[in-house]
Each structure stands twice: as structure tokens, then as C-alpha cells.
Amino acid sequence: MPCLDGYDPGDFFDELFMATGTPRPAAAELVKRIESLSIEELQRRQQAAQNMLFKLGVTFNVYSDNQGTERIFPFDVIPRFVPYQEWELLERGLKQRIEALNCFIHDIYNDQKILNDKVIPREMIESATGFLEPCMGLQPPQNIWCHITGTDLIKDRDGSWYVLEDNLRCPSGVSYVLENRRVMKSSFPRFFDALDIQPVDDYASQLLDTLLNLAPSNLSDPCVVVLTPGIHNSAYFEHSFLAQQMGAQLVEGRDLVVADGYLQMRTTKGLRRVDVIYRRIDDDFIDPMAFRADSMLGVSGLMEVYRQGRVAIANAPGTGVADDKMIYAYVPQMIRYYLDEEQLLPNVPTYLCEDDKQREYVLAHLDELVVKATDASGGYGMLMGMHATEPERAAFAEKIKAKPRNYIAQPTLSLSRVPTLIDGQFEGCHVDLRPFILNGQDIYVNPGGLTRVALRRGSLVVNSSQGGGSKDTWVVKESSC
Amino acid sequence: MLSRVADSIYWLNRYVERAETVARFVDVNLNLLLDTPVTGFTEQWEPVMMTTGDKALFQERYDEASAQNVLQFLTFDKEYPNSILSCVKSARENARAVRETISSEMWKQVNTFYLWVQEAAQAETTEEHLYSFYPEVKMASHLFAGVMDATMAHNEGWHFGHLGRLLERADKTARILDVKYYILLPAVTDVGTPLDDLQWIALLKSASAYEMYRKRQRRVTPRSIAQFLLLDPEFPRSIQFSLLQAERSLHHITGTTLGSWSHDSERTLGRLRSELEYTTMDEVFELGLHEFLDKLQTQLNTVGEHIYEDFMAVPLAS
Numbered sequence: 001m002p003c004l005d006g007y008d009p010g011d012f013f014d015e016l017f018m019a020t021g022t023p024r025p026a027a028a029e030l031v032k033r034i035e036s037l038s039i040e041e042l043q044r045r046q047q048a049a050q051n052m053l054f055k056l057g058v059t060f061n062v063y064s065d066n067q068g069t070e071r072i073f074p075f076d077v078i079p080r081f082v083p084y085q086e087w088e089l090l091e092r093g094l095k096q097r098i099e100a101l102n103c104f105i106h107d108i109y110n111d112q113k114i115l116n117d118k119v120i121p122r123e124m125i126e127s128a129t130g131f132l133e134p135c136m137g138l139q140p141p142q143n144i145w146c147h148i149t150g151t152d153l154i155k156d157r158d159g160s161w162y163v164l165e166d167n168l169r170c171p172s173g174v175s176y177v178l179e180n181r182r183v184m185k186s187s188f189p190r191f192f193d194a195l196d197i198q199p200v201d202d203y204a205s206q207l208l209d210t211l212l213n214l215a216p217s218n219l220s221d222p223c224v225v226v227l228t229p230g231i232h233n234s235a236y237f238e239h240s241f242l243a244q245q246m247g248a249q250l251v252e253g254r255d256l257v258v259a260d261g262y263l264q265m266r267t268t269k270g271l272r273r274v275d276v277i278y279r280r281i282d283d284d285f286i287d288p289m290a291f292r293a294d295s296m297l298g299v300s301g302l303m304e305v306y307r308q309g310r311v312a313i314a315n316a317p318g319t320g321v322a323d324d325k326m327i328y329a330y331v332p333q334m335i336r337y338y339l340d341e342e343q344l345l346p347n348v349p350t351y352l353c354e355d356d357k358q359r360e361y362v363l364a365h366l367d368e369l370v371v372k373a374t375d376a377s378g379g380y381g382m383l384m385g386m387h388a389t390e391p392e393r394a395a396f397a398e399k400i401k402a403k404p405r406n407y408i409a410q411p412t413l414s415l416s417r418v419p420t421l422i423d424g425q426f427e428g429c430h431v432d433l434r435p436f437i438l439n440g441q442d443i444y445v446n447p448g449g450l451t452r453v454a455l456r457r458g459s460l461v462v463n464s465s466q467g468g469g470s471k472d473t474w475v476v477k478e479s480s481c
Numbered sequence: 482m483l484s485r486v487a488d489s490i491y492w493l494n495r496y497v498e499r500a501e502t503v504a505r506f507v508d509v510n511l512n513l514l515l516d517t518p519v520t521g522f523t524e525q526w527e528p529v530m531m532t533t534g535d536k537a538l539f540q541e542r543y544d545e546a547s548a549q550n551v552l553q554f555l556t557f558d559k560e561y562p563n564s565i566l567s568c569v570k571s572a573r574e575n576a577r578a579v580r581e582t583i584s585s586e587m588w589k590q591v592n593t594f595y596l597w598v599q600e601a602a603q604a605e606t607t608e609e610h611l612y613s614f615y616p617e618v619k620m621a622s623h624l625f626a627g628v629m630d631a632t633m634a635h636n637e638g639w640h641f642g643h644l645g646r647l648l649e650r651a652d653k654t655a656r657i658l659d660v661k662y663y664i665l666l667p668a669v670t671d672v673g674t675p676l677d678d679l680q681w682i683a684l685l686k687s688a689s690a691y692e693m694y695r696k697r698q699r700r701v702t703p704r705s706i707a708q709f710l711l712l713d714p715e716f717p718r719s720i721q722f723s724l725l726q727a728e729r730s731l732h733h734i735t736g737t738t739l740g741s742w743s744h745d746s747e748r749t750l751g752r753l754r755s756e757l758e759y760t761t762m763d764e765v766f767e768l769g770l771h772e773f774l775d776k777l778q779t780q781l782n783t784v785g786e787h788i789y790e791d792f793m794a795v796p797l798a799s
Contacts, residue, residue: 055589231577244581255485266484268637268734268792 002035003042004419007426013159013416014428015081026083026478033191034078039424045187046077046421052186058179058237073176074469076420077187080431080451084198084477087447090153090161093345094435095443096335098149101166101322102439103338105145109135109318119337120330124354127405128324129375132283134290134303135318141214146322147314148207148278149437150174150450153345155416162348162413164432166328169320170280173450174436175238178203178245180472181448196477198447203436204245207278210440211246214312215275222275225249225265227256229281229297239280248278258301263311276312283317325374325408326352353400353407362409363400366393369409371400384460386412415460418471420453430454432462433473448473482637486582488793489575490638491645493583494629496572497591498646500565500598501622502653503555506532508615509687514548516679526551532656535563552611557602565618569598584632587625594621640730644788647730651723652781657687658710659774681706688718707770708762720777724754734792746787753780 009017016027023031034042053072082090107114108125115122125131150171152164181200185192208224215222228239230252243250255265256274264271279286285295290303305311321327329350332343351358351369362369366385373381383396400407417428435449451471452462462468510529526546530536538561543550558564562571573595580588601614626646633639681701685691690709693716698705713719728750732739735747742748757777765773 056585231574236577240581249483249486250581251483252485255483268482268484268487268641 003037003039004031004035004426007419008428009417010428011157012414012428012430013155013157015155015416015418015431017419026476027081029195030079030081030191030474030476033188033194039421042077042421043424046075049077049183049187050075052183053179056179056182058176058241074455075180075183076429076453076455076469076471077184078419078421078426078471079184079474080418080433080453080471082433082448082473082475084475086161087198087475090345090435091445091447093161093163093343094151094437094445096339096341096344097151097163097166097331098146098437098439098443100331100335100338101149101168102144102146104334105168105316105319105322106143107338108321109138109145114334114337117337119333120327124326124330124405125321128321128327130283130318130320130322130324132291132318132321135316138307138316138318139309140316141216141309141312144214144439145316145319147210147214147316147439149315149439150434151437153433153435154348154413155433157414157416159416161345163331163345164348165325166323166331167434168315168322169282170315171434171436172235172238172280173434173452174203174446175241176470177436177446177448177450177473179241180470184472195474198475198477200446200448203446204242206438206440206444206446207242208246208248210438210444211248211276211278211312211314213440214314216309219275223249223265223273224276224278225251225274227251227253227277227279227281227286229253229285233280235280242278253281253295253297253299256299256302258299258305261305261308261310263299263302263305274311276314278314283320286313286317325350325372326354326405329408348410348413351409353404353409359400359404362407363397365409366397368412370412371396371407371409374406374408384412415454418451418453420455420471422455422457427457430460430462431471447475482582482641484793486579486638487641488789489579490583490642491788493572493575493579493591494642494645495649496568496575497594497622497625498649499563499653500568500572501619502650503533503563503565503568504615504618504622505687505689506657507552507555508619509683511612511615512686513679513683529555533563534656535561556614566598566602569595579638582638584628586628586632590621590625590628594625597621637734640733641792644727644730644734647723647727648781648785648788650718651720651727652778654688654710654718654720654723655774655778655781657684658707659771659778685709690716690718704762704766707765711765712757712760712762721754721757724750724757728754731788744787744791746784746791749780749787750784753777753784 005021007017008020016031017023050072053075058072104114108131114120115125146168148171150167150173152167153161154164155161177200211224212222215224224246226239226243226248228236228250230236233239240250249265251265257264257266257271259271263274263277265274281297284292286298287300287302288295288298289300302311303317306313306317329347329352331347335341335343351362353359353362362371366383369385371383371385376382383392385393388396415430415432418431419426420429422429431451431453433449433451436446438444438446451473453469453471454460454462454467455469456467459467506529510525514525526548530539530546530551533555539546539551539554542560543554554561554564556565559566561567573591576583576588576591598618606614629639629642678701681703682691685694685706688710694706694709697713698709709716710719712721714721714725716722728739731747731750735743737743737747742751
């Protein structure tokens with residue numbers, strides 16, 4: 001019996017099946033390939049793939065007890081399938097979005113036209129925790145602010161894509177994209193022979209180009225570094241991996257110092273100038289003189305060097321303002337305002353609690369909405385109304401009333417599903433998708449992205465800390481033959 | 482290269498070498514005890530404690546130098562920074578901080594090493610297990626050195642690692658020689674007895690030097706053993722050999738030609754190495770072996786301090 005025979009896609013959008021026994025036409029070839037293997041064989045390859053990831057050290061840290069325990073992000077061998085036509089739409093939508101967001105960030109830290117024209121309310125910007133006063137008037141190289149973005153996308157029950165979060169600060173996960181692909185290639189080489197799967201491997205080269213693009217053009221050999229908080233950070237593997245793949249130095253704040261008006265690193269041959277930083281620490285921490293004085297991770301005086309144009313920082317400080325969930329709701333207006341276009345890739349409908357009418361609606365429908373704190377991400381500070389108890393909802397309602405600016409609400413979405421191997425059989429599991437976008441001379445969207453999958457039955461939570469795993473994402477062109 | 486990275490590779494190697502040396506001390510003593518008369522040798526773990534230089538630390542935490550206490554202290558004591566477990570853990574921490582610089586094979590070896598020692602620390606240790614454990618620690622350290630040699634470019638980082646390993650080795654060989662010399666210095670009545678010989682042979686074995694020594698010197702005498710471990714230019718655990726190699730790595734790092742110097746670390750290491758080169762055993766014994774070794778260890782510490790100042794602690798303004 002073919003291993004996917006009895007698989008039930010349920011009352012959800014399934015990425016591979018329209019109904020039991022009926023694959024989506026575009027995915028038929030892939031389904032046929034999977035079915036040519038027995039479930040035991042798939043399990044064996046799954047195990048081998050997990051072992052390989054562990055040996056490669058593709059881990060995230062659970063480092064609190066100092067026992068040196070790293071874990072792998074659970075990995076499922078059944079790929080997430082995206083037909084190429086759909087991908088083209090995503091790609092255009094993402095490019096449009098990044099372009100508009102970049103215009104927006106540049107504008108609010110400079111002329112503030114969009115505020116003066118009252119397209120976006122001024123109080124909303126000024127009250128956003130991600131808005132950084134010290135960044136006013138900054139002109140980063142080529143006016144690019146958000147160089148690296150990892151936009152979270154989801155597909156709803158009706159099969160249409162939505163943008164859930166923009167993640168313009170320091171999105172992580174791209175190392176899993178690259179390593180998952182490496183593992184899939186050795187686990188299923190024949191699949192790669194037969195299907196036209198878009199390669200993801202040039203991400204590191206593209207990233208390096210994006211960073212080099214920021215260096216002053218008169219330098220023949222600019223020095224690019226990756227700035228990490230250090231080995232205890234949960235994404236340390238990724239920082240070290242990207243530095244290694246780009247041949248860049250991996251530095252910590254204590255390796256850097258501002259001297260003679262430049263940012264320099266302490267080397268065995270004395271101080272050496274640094275030209276471009278890919279920073280993987282938050283805005284607040286990059287310069288204790290400009291932001292949080294208690295930061296041990298950043299470099300004193302870095303912002304002043306940056307302001308003088310003597311070092312480039314990716315992503316630019318201040319970029320996080322557009323991660324505010326209330327500002328997110330205005331992206332369609334930004335696209336219209338800066339690009340004079342309509343949004344290609346829609347937002348999830350969002351209710352602003354600051355608005356009296358919308359807040360009333362939210363409070364009356366708490367049991368069906370998801371409420372999120374505007375300045376948080378990664379599943380923190382939110383209420384899943386449907387799954388919450390009455391007292392929990394009541395408590396949250398008080399919080400909303402006390403600080404309406406801090407909350408937005410969205411309908412509960414029904415994330416699409418993909419067959420996933422659990423305990424020797426296939427289950428439909430919910431997924432999201434985080435493609436990685438680089439904004440350099442052109443905007444580049446890595447064809448694929450991190451598919452996170454909720455491995456607990458029925459769960460919608462894809463975060464690694466809460467039973468989430470990952471899948472390789474295959475953007476597949478239909479074969480011409 | 483980054484000072485921090487150089488520092489981590491240097492200490493990664495020092496810690497691996499240190500773990501190996503501790504295993505050597507213990508292993509030889511375990512074997513020595515099997516050959517000595519049953520009575521009257523309960524205190525035989527004292528010399529091992531002396532060798533580590535951390536006797537005071539031990540006495541703070543344990544009542545008596547029983548085999549069990551000493552073994553626990555030297556092997557698995559988490560609080561004691563020079564136990565095998567602590568050394569391997571520190572080595573791994575340093576490796577983790579420079580994973581993008583060292584080869585992935587090196588990382589894998591040191592990671593496997595650590596996981597294995599940690600597992601052993603949690604398991605019930607039987608006596609038989611002990612006899613295989615210490616040789617395996619030595620082997621894991623050799624593996625690490627071999628993997629580093631064969632997979633990492635012999636670049637600046639490699640030379641910092643090599644430098645760390647050889648300075649650590651020179652220091653530990655000096656310690657073995659010093660303490661054993663004191664403890665084993667024969668009572669008049671014991672000279673030339675089979676027991677006396679056994680103890681000297683144990684000393685050689687703790688430096689893996691027994692076979693190589695036999696090829697060169699044949700007779701087991703304190704003087705020629707000291708000479709072999711101090712001055713032999715070819716034996717890889719002798720102090721002279723270690724210093725020669727360390728000096729070569731240091732000059733690779735700076736780019737200064739051998740025989741001249743541009744940093745204090747080169748000056749002090751070069752002076753120490755050439756002093757040793759032109760030293761005779763008569764001079765050593767004239768000063769007293771213990772005094773000689775004491776001075777040598779102080780000089781080695783000075784070299785270490787200069788390495789730190791020259792490469793790791795880069796001042797704020799250039």
C-alpha cells in the first residue's frame with residue numbers, strides 16, 4: 001500500500017493533497033516519488049537526516065544550566081512544496097513590501113513626509129518603542145535600512161498567502177534553510193534529479209555581496225564582520241555558521257573598540273579597521289552611549305562613527321520601528337504612498353486597540369481573536385482567545401483597556417498543513433514560512449525559506465521552544481517535458 | 482586575527498594538553514602501585530598531588546590523600562579547575578567560541594572528548610574501568626592534536642594553538658621532573674634496589690619517555706633521566722624540544738626571523754631556549770635540580786605573560 005494512501009488532509013488547506021488520495025496537480029510528481037518509498041524507508045532516512053544534523057552541529061542552545069546541552073531543531077523529511085507560479089507572486093509581493101518599508105523607515109528618520117501628509121498618525125510613530133530618537137537624520141549608505149529581512153508568511157484555509165510579521169531586526173533561521181537543504185540532498189538525491197527544485201545555496205554569497213555593497217567604494221578590501229552576543233545566545237550556531245560561510249570574522253562587542261574616529265577590532269597585530277558590521281544583537285544593545293547604558297554586548301561610541309559614515313551597519317539601527325505591530329497595519333498605506341501601487345501580498349486583517357471602535361469590537365470578540373502586544377514578537381505577550389480561559393481573557397481585557405496602544409488583534413487563522421511523519425505514520429501538521437530577503441543593489445529573495453512545523457497534534461504553535469520543528473522548502477518549477 | 486580568537490585557540494590547546502598530563506600522572510601511579518609491596522605505601526598518592534602544584538587546594542576540600550579522594554579530585558572534581566573534567570570542559574568552551582575558525586573535525590573531536598568524560602563522571606567507576614580510562618584520555622588528546630595538524634591550515638591560529646600546547650607541555654614536564662626528583666630521591670639504603678629503579682622508570686613512563694630513553698641512554702640513572710627530559714632536542718616531551726617548537730610557532734606568528742626579536746614574548750622565550758641549549762648537567766646539579774626547575778618555571782610563566790600582553794591584551798589606542 002502506498003504510504004500516503006490513507007492520508008486525510010482534513011478540513012484545512014493541505015499543501016500536497018486536495019482530498020484523500022487526490023494530490024494537487026502541481027505536487028503529483030513529488031507525491032509519486034514519496035510513495036515509491038515505504039514508510040520504514042522514510043523513517044530510516046528521517047533518522048539518518050537527524051543524526052547528520054546533530055553531527056554537523058546544527059543546534060540551538062538550551063544553555064541555562066551550563067551543561068553544554070545543545071539540541072537540534074526537530075527536522076521532518078517530507079518537504080514543504082511551493083509551486084513556482086505561486087512563488088513568483090510571493091517574490092514580487094515581498095520585493096514590493098521591502099521596498100516600501102525601506103522608504104518608510106528612511107522617511108520617518110528624515111523628512112517625515114508620510115507623517116506630515118497625515119497618512120500615518122505621528123503619535124503612533126513617536127509612541128513606538130522601536131522608534132529611536134538618536135537615529136534621526138541618519139543617511140545610511142544608499143539609503144538602505146533593512147538589508148536582511150525574514151518575513152513570516154502563512155497560508156490560510158482558502159489557500160491565500162498573508163504576511164504575519166516582517167521581522168526587520170535580526171531574523172534568524174537561515175542557517176537551517178541551508179543545512180536542511182544539504183541534508184535533504186544526501187537523503188533524497190533522486191528527488192533532486194527528477195524535480196526542478198530551486199537552489200538556495202547562494203545565500204551566503206548574496207549576503208556577502210549585500211554587506212560589501214555598503215562599504216565605501218574606495219576600499220579595495222573592506223573588512224566585514226558578524227557581531228554576535230556570544231556563545232550563550234540561542235542563535236550562536238547561526239552566527240558562527242554565517243561568518244564561516246562568508247569568510248568573515250565573527251566578533252563580540254568586547255573585540256571592538258572605537259579609536260581614532262573609526263570602529264576597530266583588537267587583533268594580534270594591533271587594531272584593525274572594521275568597515276561593515278552584520279549585527280546580530282538588538283538595537284538597544286549596540287551602543288551603551290546612545291542606547292541602553294547597561295549593555296555589555298555593544299560598542300561604546302559606535303553610533304557616532306556610524307553617523308559619520310565611517311562604518312556601515314546591517315540592519316541599520318532604528319529599523320525595528322517597522323516591526324511594531326500597529327505600524328505593520330499601515331504597510332498597505334505605505335505601499336500606496338511611496339510606490340503608488342496596490343499591495344500584492346496582503347496583511348492579516350488587524351484591529352487596532354487604540355481606535356475606540358475597533359477596541360470595542362476586540363473586547364466583545366476576545367474569544368475568537370488573537371491579541372498581540374505591539375512591541376513583542378516570537379509568540380510573546382499574546383492571547384489566543386479561543387484557547388484561553390474566561391479569567392485569562394478578563395485579565396487580558398484589563399491590560400488592553402489600560403494601554404490600548406500596546407495591543408492589536410487579529411482573527412484566528414487556520415494555517416495550512418503538510419503531511420509529516422509522526423510515530424511511523426503521516427499526520428497533517430500546520431506550517432508557516434519565513435523566506436529571507438536581501439536588500440542590496442537589487443532585492444534578492446532566497447527561493448525557499450524556513451518552513452516551521454507544529455509537531456504536536458492540532459497545535460498551531462511553530463516556535464522551536466514549544467514543540468516546533470522544521471522542513472526543507474522546495475520551490476519547484478514544473479518540468480518543461 | 483582577533484585577539485580573542487587567538488586567546489581561545491591558545492587555551493583550547495593548553496587545556497587539552499593539561500588534561501592529558503593529569504591522566505599521565507594518575508595512570509603511571511596506578512601502575513606503579515601494582516608493583517610496590519602491599520604494606521607501607523598508602524601515602525603513595527602524595528607525590529601525585531605535589532606534581533599538580535595544587536596540594537593546598539586539595540587539602541581544603543578533602544581529609545586525606547586516599548586513592549579515592551585523589552582520583553576524584555584530579556579526574557572529576559567540577560570545582561577544581563585543573564581536574565580532567567574541568568580542563569576538557571574549558572577546552573570545549575574555548576573551541577565553541579571559535580568554531581568558525583578551527584576545522585569542524587577539531588570541534589567534533591573536542592566535543593566528543595568532553596561528552597565522553599562527562600559521561601564517565603556520571604557513571605559508577607569500577608577499578609577496571611579506571612585502568613582503561615586514563616590511557617583513553619591520553620589518546621583523545623593525541624587525536625585532537627593529530628586532527629588539528631591534519632585538518633586546520635597551519636596559519637596564525639594554528640601556531641597560537643601549537644604554542645599553547647608546547648608551553649603547557651614544557652611546564653608540566655618540568656613539574657614531573659621536579660617533584661618526582663624530590664620524592665624519589667633515594668634514601669642511601671635504597672640506592673640501586675629494584676624498587677628505586679621501578680620508580681625512576683615510572684617517572685619516564687609518565688612522560689611516555691621510557692622507550693625513547695632506552696634507545697638513547699640505556700642505563701637508568703637520575704642524572705641521565707633528568708638530562709633526557711630537560712635537554713634532549715629530539716624527544717617530543719622534553720623541555721628543550723617543546724621550547725624549540727614553541728619558539729618556531731611564535732616567530733611564524735610575528736614574522737620576525739629566528740635569532741632576532743620584535744616582541745617581549747620572543748625575547749624571553751628565545752633567551753630561555755638558548756640558555757637551555759648551552760646548559761650542561763653539571764651546571765644544573767651545581768645549582769641544584771630543584772632550584773633550576775623552579776627558575777625555569779618562573780621564566781615560562783613570564784613568557785606566558787608576555788604572550789598575553791603582546792597579542793591578547795591590545796591597548797585601546799594604537
